[in-house]
Amino acid sequence: MTQLLPLKKDYNWYAIYTRPRFEKRLASELEYLGFVVYLPLQKRLKQWSDRKKWVEEPLFRSYLFVYTCDQNRAKAFGTDGFVKYVHFNNVVATIPENIISNLKILLSSGVELEVVKRKLRKGEMVKVITGNMIGLEGEFISYKKKNIIVIKMEILNQYVSTEINLNNVQLLD
Numbered sequence: 001m002t003q004l005l006p007l008k009k010d011y012n013w014y015a016i017y018t019r020p021r022f023e024k025r026l027a028s029e030l031e032y033l034g035f036v037v038y039l040p041l042q043k044r045l046k047q048w049s050d051r052k053k054w055v056e057e058p059l060f061r062s063y064l065f066v067y068t069c070d071q072n073r074a075k076a077f078g079t080d081g082f083v084k085y086v087h088f089n090n091v092v093a094t095i096p097e098n099i100i101s102n103l104k105i106l107l108s109s110g111v112e113l114e115v116v117k118r119k120l121r122k123g124e125m126v127k128v129i130t131g132n133m134i135g136l137e138g139e140f141i142s143y144k145k146k147n148i149i150v151i152k153m154e155i156l157n158q159y160v161s162t163e164i165n166l167n168n169v170q171l172l173d
Helices: 023-032 070-076 097-108
Strands: 011-018 036-038 041-047 052-058 063-069 082-085 125-128 137-143 148-155 158-165 169-171
Touching (some): 011 023, 063 070
Antiparallel strands (some): 011 063, 041 052, 125 169, 137 148
């Protein structure tokens, strides 16, 4: 079960954008400074040429969350790895408590999560950027599974379709 923090007046969750690969280091620094920090981590099996190993990686690369008040937010500035607080329309964004709680529940369930930055729309052109089909271009057709897409290529007025992992493609301009 996820632990809820006691609600404090004027305290909110804020998202911090970090330098690449500084999430864990910054989380430790901010905890040392007295911040309540939440860094969503997920275990992943990594493959190297000579071995496999389970590692904990941030669910959101270059992001972590702090629970603090407006007056204390400035204490994070200048901390090694801190870039900025996330803003929307020039206002520091607050994250609702239920979003943080839901993240904690999802991660504690043990289900592997995949963060997808945007959803593709039918008809958009994509290009494979990694894997054994690198360079392949085609039209996005549909989602087959959670992160498998179907693209089609027109060849001689006929269509060839294939399934590709969403993380291996990028949207063409």
